Amino acid sequence: MSEQCLERRFRTLFISDVHLGARGSQAERLLDFLRGHDADTIYLVGDIVDGWALQSSWYWPQSHNDLVQKMLRKARKGARIIYIPGNHDEFLRNYYGTHFGGIDVVQNTIHVGVDGRRYLVIHGDMFDLVVQNARWLAHLGDKAYDFAIKANRFVNMFRRWFGVPYWSLSQWAKLKVKNAVKYIGAFEQALAAEARRHGADGVICGHIHYATISDEHGICYMNCGDWVESCTALVEHDDGRFEIVLWTDPLRYAVQNAALAARAA
Secondary structure (H helix, E strand, O other): OOOHHHOEEEEEEEEOOOOEOOOOOOHHHHHHHHHHEEEEEEEEOOOOEOHHHHHHOOOOOHHHHHHHHHHHHHHHOOOEEEEOOOOOOHHHHHHOOOEEOOEEEOOOEEEEOOOOOEEEEOOOHHHOHHHHHOHHHHHHHHHHHHHHHHHHHHHHHHHHHOOOOOOOHHHHHHHHOHHHHHHHHHHHHHHHHHHHHOOOOEEEEOOOOOOEEEOOOOOEEEEOOOOOOOOEEEEEOOOOOEEEEEOOOHHHHHHHHHHHHHHHO
């Protein structure tokens, strides 16, 4: 598939939870997305690099290095890139206020939409009680998550053989396990409250690997998702509309875009 047929530009692009350095990272899919998509402003909303995984065993394939170089090239070409570290790349929290390679590192920030609405952009791990109060349990959960990702790759290998679309085992489990659903709801509610505290109209975050756009708590809550299992990005169009892009089936997305463009013409 040529890059030209997928070329598309957004006002803003939000990416989180790539987990470079972890074996489960689908950096190749994100690279595929970025080759045909660009934005005036790109927010890296935490856990772009997985320091936890790199501490236990070094894993850094060429695709991970290519993704870093891709971001640096976008910065050199004029894109405004803002990096908000998460808990897995918390080593970068010692560098708030610094500027390297055209990328600004900040604790959190306010994004102003086309219509003037203000959105707090934050990773969100500080509102995860497990991460804040029981780090050993968070690390244990991280190992269990790695196991689920390996199982997910095995399941999807068979699905590809039979021509069945990509399916996320861990996403399915999150929606089926009652406590996980309660956890996601509590996380969204806490982030909505933090947005109100900042006087914002909405919040954009990552951390829980669950992409969504909702306003159930009286605040527009948007989560970028991740590039480990769901392969999603949050984009803002020039008209101010926000959309979650799923990149597990780029060909299908390209066909849908072509059809929409044809109808609009």
